[in-house]
Amino acid sequence: MLKAINITKKFGALAAVDDLSFEVEEGQVFGIAGPNGAGKSTLYNLITGFYKYEGKIEFDGQNITGLPTHKIARLGISRTFQIPQIFESLTVEESVNLGGRFGSSGKYDSGYCDEMISFASLEQERSDKTDLLNLLGKKRLMIAAAMATKPKILMVDEPMAGLNALEIKQMTNLIKKINQDLNITVIIIEHFMKVLTELANPILVIENGSEICTGTPEEITSNPEVIACYLGDTHDA
Amino acid sequence: MNAKSMVTILAVTYGFLGILPLFLGDSSIYMRILTMILIWSVVASCWDLIMGYAGIFSFGQVAFYVIGAYSSAILSVSLNVTPIVSIFMAGTITAIIGVIIGLPCLKLAGPYIALVTFAFQLALEPFLKGPLGKAIGSGGSRGIISVPPIHIFGMDFSSSELVPYFYLTLVLTLICSAVIVVILKSHWGTAFLALKDSEDFAASLGVSAFKYKLLVFAVTSFITGLFGALYVHYVGILSTRMLSMEVFTVLLIMIVVGGIGQYPGVVLGAVVTVTMNELLRPMGIYRLLIMGGMVVVIVLLLPDGVTGLIRKFSVFRMTKKRTEQLKHRNETHESSP
Known part of the structure; x- marks a missing residue:
């Protein structure tokens, strides 16, 4: 591949x-x-x-x-970054939608973006500005936005x-779900x-x-x- | 700020300015101030769009304004193009030059973009005064005199017809403000913000920095050039004095007062700054000193400008609502088995 x-x-x-x-x-x-x-x-x-x-x-x-x-x-091919990268001016929902709108080769699918927000357990924070998220939240957000591109x-x-x-443990389970439930190939750098x-x-x-x-x-x-x-x-x- | 709040602030501000000629129409001084508020509010809005939203530290805004003015003046004086056509041609010429200036800026980071674009402004004056400028009809050091007024529907729109000119400017201001709001609230605006916050992450999500950065240069240069052109047909004369540091500084003060990246705060900033600038004129050399002091106070007390005040109240309400939501969620968790 x-x-x-x-x-x-x-x-x-x-x-x-x-x-x-x-x-x-x-x-x-x-x-x-x-x-x-x-x-x-x-x-x-x-x-x-x-x-x-x-x-x-x-x-x-x-x-x-x-x-x-x-x-x-x-x-x-989508990716996340070692030092969390977020869009401080945008909300969680806007950030994920950005991935769906610009990164997806097909038509923009807002329903799929919503699914990715739920998939990354960011439902409660969907309207929050991204700088309000903790470290795990920021990492989840990077994954949700990357997933919204349908990689x-x-x-x-x-x-x-x-x-x-x-x-x-939560992050490990999320990556397993991406690979096993969504059938997406994953490359992971990890110490x-x-x-x-x-x-x-x-x-x-x-x-x-x-x-x-x-x-x-x-x-x-x-x-x-x-x-x-x-x-x-x-x-x- | 959401689209509804933006439109409300713009409607109240421009609506208020729009009814003032009914009371101040006889006063040429006040009408000139009102007209300049409209012109500068749009030029400063464009600067805010490129700097505050797209995060591109372009210091070429005054240069684009002057290019628009010269383009329309040369087209109408030397080539006899009717002013209502020449102002749009001037906007297009400025947009093309904006994209050309934007191209090298794509490879540069913040302060270097500021240097390149400011150097462009500095280079513009000797160009317009020199033989090359004269060859294209800039008039050299003398500038261009007798720029014809805009003439539509059998009416002249110029400094001798202040009220009609004000309303013509208001119409164009409303159209351009609507364009800015639509851009900011469309996926273009989201792309600008994303590129400003993290260009690498935005690119990895499919946003083309090349396309959207050039797009913001093109749009802001077009509107700025258009208003530069509109201005020159209002005053009727043009020289390189428009490229002075004072114009640059006052424009920057409007953005700081309104709040950088807090559109439409910059419109309120233009109202406050142009009004103060005119009211302080009797202070002579102390005028800019007082304006500078005002900027220091605003930066220290209101880093997000006057819009910061409005935002503070809305954030306070949001925080209160969010705290209640979290409290409710925690209570639900505790009561569940």
């Missing part, structure tokens, strides 16, 4: 993503892990057209290399960061290995922009190179 072929992104002399290739298949929850600065978020920015790069990315057999972000969104792939960037145990191994299969581990290994959660957590560079000897996955 999504195929990255030898993609490289350099910032000056630094290669943030270095000759990386991988493939995401339809229906998967594809995990991406790696230490801070490994190039995970840069990889998201390449897929979603924020940066130019060398190499090629194909989505549903179509070459999306060089397309602007808004066109990639309309093709069916084929949803890319979430560290959705558990900053959440407490109960909130992590919290317990959650990542519960949700994702396969998992790609990268360091310094290059692939260390790709495999099942069991393969990843037992890989000596991954343990050495990322998990450490005392990981609890």
Whole structure:
């Protein structure tokens, strides 16, 4: 469904993503892990057209290399951000409708946007300004707005960061529902290995922009190179 | 602010201004003040639309106003185009120039856009005064004199016919204000706000920054140019003095007084600022000092301008309602098994 072929992104002399290739298949929850600065978020920015790069990315057999972000969104790749991005001037409902109106390739469907508000458990806050939401609410909102674009792939960037145990459970369930109930392919970047191994299969581990290994959660957590560079000897996955 | 509140404030403000000529029609001073309130309220509204809503720190608003004025003056004086046609042609020319100026701004962030657009304003004066300006009919340092009045339905609309000109300006003001409200409340307005708050998130949801930023440059430049053109056929003469820092500053004060991004607060800001500016004229050099002091006080006490006051009351009511809702929800949760 999504195929990255030898993609490289350099910032000056630094290669943030270095000759990386991988493939995401339809229906998967594809995990991406790696230490801070490994190039995970840069990889998201390449897929979603924020940066130019060398190499090629194909989505549903179509070459999306060089397309602007808004066109990639309309093709069916939607994303959230590591640091919550919200529209402070808009309400929850307006923010979700924005995704439905601009990001969906079909006709604007207000009913579907309403469904996504309920799906993300934001019914009570629908008329609130978005800056009134707590961290979990902001993350839910990013997901609801992204889902309103009717994506084929949803890319979430560290959705558990900053959440407490109960909130992590709620967010984990939401991502499972997106994948299982709505049949949407999910790509997830996450540091919290317990959650990542519960949700994702396969998992790609990268360091310094290059692939260390790709495999099942069991393969990843037992890989000596991954343990050495990322998990450490005392990981609890 | 919802569309109903916007329309109400605009209707009350312009309705009030609209009946004043019935009482002040004989006074040329008051009629000039009323006319300038209308003109500046629209020009400042356009600036608020691009800066306060789209988040583009364009400082080229006065330049667009002057381009509109010169375009219409040159078209009507040098090419004998009838003024009612030339003002719309001037708006179109200004919109095209606005888009050309907007293109490099797409690659720039806040303060750099301000620098580029302000540099454009600074460059406009030597251009109009120099040989290139003279070649296109700007009149150089002397400017353009004897700009013909607008003539429709057998009537002249100029500074010698103050009441008819006021009502012509009022009609165009109402049309342009309606256009601004429709834009702000349509998905265009939502896209502008989204791009201002988070361009990356907006783009990832399918909003084209390229399209909507150029669109706001085009719309605001067109309306500003149109009103610049309207003004020049009112005063009948034109020079580069219109590009002075005073015009720029007073226009900026209108937005601050009304509240940046608080439309139609800027219309109220125009009423207050133009009136004060005229009333303070006898103060001479202290006029701008007092105006500056007024801005400092407003920024400190009312950062959202006069609209902030209205909003404070509505937020207070909303907060009270929301607190009651939350209280009711908590009680329901507690009583449920």
